[in-house]
Amino acid sequence: MLKVVAQQSFKHKVFTPQVASVALRSIHNVAETIPKDLLREVQASRPKPMREDFIGNKKLSTEQLEKLDVNLGSHYAPETLGDRIAYRAVRTLRILPDTYFGNDHYMRVVMLETVAAVPGMVGGMLRHMKSLRNLSEDNGWIMHLLHEAENERMHLMTWMKCLQPSIWNRLLILGAQGVFFNSYFWLYVFSPKVAHRAVGYLEEEAVISYTHFLEDIDKGIIANGPAPSIAIDYYNLQPTASIRDVVLAVRADEALHRDANHHLSDRIAANREDILADAKSEEDKIHSRSASPAH
DSSP states (O other): OHHHHHHHHHHHHHTSHHHHHHHHHHHHHHHHTOOHHHHHHHHHOOOOOSSGGGOSSSOBOHHHHHTOOOOTTOOOOOOSHHHHHHHHHHHHHHHHHHHHTTTOHHHHHHHHHHHHHHHHHHHHHHHHHHHHHHTSOOTTOHHHHHHHHHHHHHHHHHHTTTOOOOHHHHHHHHHHHHHHHHHHHHHHHHOHHHHHHHHHHHHHHHHHHHHHHHHHHHTTSSOOOBOOHHHHHHHTBOTTOBHHHHHHHHHHHHHHHHHHHHHHHHHHHTTOOOHHHHHHHHHHHHHHHHHSOOO
16 A cells, blocks of 8 residues: 555656756756866867868868879788688678668668778777786777777768668668677687778778769769768868768778778788887988988
């Protein structure tokens, strides 16, 4: 009896105007008591592009985007057993979106980016934990990998302004991300070299997919509408930029990730993981040349 009375009393309190008023005040108090440094950081935070081409005060035109060096057709020929396994796995995985999405380029790139944003975060997280365990610096890997993950997420946020996936496709994305995250996690644990090689091959396929996207826009199969404002701001594009301009910019990003991940895999194979040391060496060479007297 007491339990029933307590339940009725609780239900009565939950729906009273007084309780609702207290809840609203609590929400307002939370909003008004944000720590100042947290507020400053959030207000100042802005995703930054990875390619130097997109950084600057001058907004890029279509002509400039078309001149971006993406080295179409670039392919890293497999050399080791791990390379061959990575390449065959990625080529096999491509069959699924090719079969299911066909020429639905928007849904294809949404699925692509939900997967492509995983490796950088997983690699960055695992190297972060390794740095903590070893009580040592990470030598330039973590920030790059996390930046890569953010860059791929910005691609996804851009394309989400162009379509709304069905419930079925959202479930498909959920399942694909779960499988890929766990698979890539364990692959990186056991062989970071093969993991980065696999991402390099994945990005090779991404460049191909975005090239097909461009071709269908040029053929008139896909309407070349206005670019989402999020992409205009992120890539420093002209206010009149189009979807085609965005595809050109995103493809350039994927080419960067392709080359970067193949390079990272090569560094692991060569046991030269200290990127910062090599970067400092290159910087010293530049300073040395500039300081040398002209002959």
